Amino acid sequence: xxxxxxxxxxxxxxxxxxxxxxxxxxxxxxxxxxxxxxxxxxxxxxxxxxxxxxxxxxxxxxxxxxxxxxxxxxxxxxxxxxxxxxxxxxxxxxxxxxxxxxxxxxxxxxxxxxxxxxxxxxxxxxxxxxxxxxxxxxxxxxxxxxxxxxxxxxxxxxxxxxxxxxxxxxxxxxxxxxxxxxxxxxxxxxxxxxxxxxxxxxxxxxxxxxxxxxxxxxxxxxxxxxxxxxxxxxxxxxxxxxxxxxxxxxxxxxxxxxxxxxxxxxxxxxxxxxxxxxxxxxxxxxxxxxxxxxxxxxxxxxxxxxxxxxxxxxxxxxxxxxxxxxxxxxxxxxxxxxxxxxxxxxxxxxxxxxxxxxxxxxxxxxxxxxxxxxxxxxxxxxxxxxxxxxxxxxxxxxxxxxxxxxxxxxxxxxxxxxxxxxxxxxxxxxxxxxxxxxxxxxxxxxxxxxxx
Numbered sequence: 001x002x003x004x005x006x007x008x009x010x011x012x013x014x015x016x017x018x019x020x021x022x023x024x025x026x027x028x029x030x031x032x033x034x035x036x037x038x039x040x041x042x043x044x045x046x047x048x049x050x051x052x053x054x055x056x057x058x059x060x061x062x063x064x065x066x067x068x069x070x071x072x073x074x075x076x077x078x079x080x081x082x083x084x085x086x087x088x089x090x091x092x093x094x095x096x097x098x099x100x101x102x103x104x105x106x107x108x109x110x111x112x113x114x115x116x117x118x119x120x121x122x123x124x125x126x127x128x129x130x131x132x133x134x135x136x137x138x139x140x141x142x143x144x145x146x147x148x149x150x151x152x153x154x155x156x157x158x159x160x161x162x163x164x165x166x167x168x169x170x171x172x173x174x175x176x177x178x179x180x181x182x183x184x185x186x187x188x189x190x191x192x193x194x195x196x197x198x199x200x201x202x203x204x205x206x207x208x209x210x211x212x213x214x215x216x217x218x219x220x221x222x223x224x225x226x227x228x229x230x231x232x233x234x235x236x237x238x239x240x241x242x243x244x245x246x247x248x249x250x251x252x253x254x255x256x257x258x259x260x261x262x263x264x265x266x267x268x269x270x271x272x273x274x275x276x277x278x279x280x281x282x283x284x285x286x287x288x289x290x291x292x293x294x295x296x297x298x299x300x301x302x303x304x305x306x307x308x309x310x311x312x313x314x315x316x317x318x319x320x321x322x323x324x325x326x327x328x329x330x331x332x333x334x335x336x337x338x339x340x341x342x343x344x345x346x347x348x349x350x351x352x353x354x355x356x357x358x359x360x361x362x363x364x365x366x367x368x369x370x371x372x373x374x375x376x377x378x379x380x381x382x383x384x385x386x387x388x389x390x391x392x393x394x395x396x397x398x399x400x401x402x403x404x405x406x407x408x409x410x411x412x413x414x415x416x417x418x419x420x421x422x423x424x425x426x427x428x429x430x431x432x433x434x435x436x437x438x439x440x441x442x443x444x445x446x447x448x449x450x451x452x
Contacts, residue, residue, distance in 0.1 A: 004129045008138070010205050011122050014074075014198055015142060016149035018081075018118050021191035023153020023296070025085060027289045028161055030275030031183045032092060036102040040276045044397025046109050047271040051389025053113020058386055061117040062379020065124055066372070069213045073121040073375075074202035080115020082195035084108045089188035113386070119146075119362075120375070120382045127366050127374040128209035136316055136363040143359040144303045150296035158289030160187045183285060211372050251368045252377055256384045258426050259361045262324050262419035264388035265412040266357050268396035269331065271389070273408060276400050281340030291343060298351035306355060316360045316367075317427050323356030324420040331413035338405040 033043045065073035087108035091101045122142060130138040161183045246253040278288045306319065330349035334342055362378060369377035399408035 007207055007209075008126060008129055008141075010201075011125055012141060012145035014201060015118065015122055016145045017194055017198060018078075019146045019149030020153040020156070021081075021085070021149075021194040023150040023292060024157030024160070024187045025088065025191050026271070027154040027157045027292055028183060028187055028285055029088075030279060031161070031285050032088065032105060033102075034279065035183055036091070036105060038102055038105075039397075040400045041394070041397040042102070042106075043275060044271075044393035044395075045106060047267070047393035048390045049106060049109040050113035051267075051386045051391075051393070053110050053115075054117070054386030054389060055113075055383050057114040058117050058120050058379045058382035059376075060379075061115075062120050062124070062375040062382070064375075065121045066210055066375035067212050069208050069210050070121055070125050070128070070375075071203055071206055071208055073117065074125075074206070075199050077116050077118045077121060078195045078198040078202060080111045081118075082192050082199065084110070084112030084116070085188050085192040085195065087111070089185040089192060092183070092185035092188060117379070117382065120378050123362050123366060123378050124375040125206070125209050127369075127371070127378075128211065132367060135366050136359075139359045139363040139366065140303055140306060143355060144300055146358065147296045147300040147303060147355075151293050151300065154289035154292035154296070155286070156190075156289075157187045158284070158286035160184075160190060161285040210375070246380060249368055249370075249377070252365055252380065254426050255361060255364045255368065256381055258423045259320065259357075259419060260384055260388060261422075262327065262357065262416045263361070263385045264392040265331070265415040265419075266327060266353065267385070267389050268392035269327075269409070269412050270354075271393050273396050273400065273405075273412070276397075277334075277338075277343070277405060278340065280405070283340060295347060295350060295354070298347055299354050302351045302355045303359070316364050317423065319356045320360040320364075321420060321423055321427075323353045323360065324416050324423065326350075327353035327357070328413045328416045328420065331409045331416065335406045335409040335413065338409075 029046055030043050033046060061073045061076060085108070087104055091104035091108065094101060119142075123139065126138045126142060127135060163186055164184045246256075275288070278291070283291075326349040330346040330353065333346055333349075361381060365377050365381045366374060396408050396412070399411060
């Protein structure tokens with residue numbers, strides 16, 4: 001295996017383990033919140049706090065990875081995630097007393113949001129290692145790795161949820177109000193261990209791929225806008241740098257704007273709507289974990305099928321339009337038939353939606369960004385989407401509490417339709433830019449670094 005292929009495989013494996021842990025916790029966070037007395041609005045606040053941290057962290061760590069190296073950025077991402085999930089375990093175990101358990105659970109989302117920029121930096125690593133002509137395929141494989149981890153994580157979390165830590169007392173002091181079996185801290189401990197183990201792996205097994213850090217000693221002055229390696233890690237400076245990338249490359253700004261509302265709707269559904277729907281219809285953590293795992297399996301199969309279609313036959317913009325339409329149909333169906341049984345017929349449409357929504361925008365941005373600004377451009381994308389992760393979960397949590405499932409999911413469908421219309425209006429300009437990318441692909445393919 002060529003060195004760059006070997007290093008890409010390490011990135012895919014690390015992301016799969018990351019999403020194994022994320023899949024466990026995404027399934028169980030609603031149950032943890034309910035067990036500690038939190039409402040649907042509190043569940044939305046869990047995701048909103050994470051989004052606030054990501055809004056700052058995605059720009060800051062993306063810029064840092066351009067100037068100071070991808071390895072350091074990945075190590076910070078994994079270490080911060082380990083800290084966050086340690087706080088989750090402490091909240092469920094009752095460290096600090098019953099009074100502070102729910103605030104501690106809410107606090108745990110802050111370090112996860114600030115530090116966990118694994119996907120942003122992994123996309124930048126792949127962009128460093130991959131020719132422009134293969135960039136979309138690499139992003140699709142990254143999503144396949146995410147889906148593979150997510151297949152195993154939710155059922156593993158459901159299985160561990162009712163198993164106590166060896167040597168601890170039975171978790172009978174915190175029986176939820178609905179009389180269900182309480183969920184233990186063991187899945188959060190496992191997630192913490194996974195991220196703690198990934199931290200030294202990122203430092204020891206991956207090469208440094210940032211062009212600014214690996215720039216040859218005899219190179220001339222850096223290109224305009226390129227990082228010099230002496231990056232000042234201040235939020236204001238990082239925000240100005242991301243704004244400079246958007247001003248210099250208007251296509252990136254258009255892509256981010258067009259995909260923002262559908263991204264908000266999708267985050268609202270996965271982070272703050274699916275749990276309340278399942279809980280309202282009596283699903284256990286194991287049942288929700290099985291559904292999430294089935295969703296990931298269907299998404300992985302869809303990703304493989306899409307990866308077999310040449311990009312020239314079905315471009316990223318067309319894939320994104322298909323994903324938005326399928327998500328709209330799924331939300332509309334669940335709004336019309338608000339039952340747990342309706343979740344299963346919606347699975348194929350949700351699988352197509354998650355496959356393209358999680359891969360196509362990043363591919364479009366990466367293809368539009370220069371090599372020396374991949375981290376900043378992808379960080380700007382994630383920062384914009386993180387702002388949606390602040391607003392959307394709170395909004396859908398409020399909608400569930402005030403108006404019920406029909407109105408909440410109807411709002412998701414409407415927001416996605418608006419984004420689909422915006423993308424169709426911009427499609428001509430994006431396709432023209434894609435043609436420019438294709439003409440320049442041969443020239444840039446030869447500039448991909450041979451990382452040993």
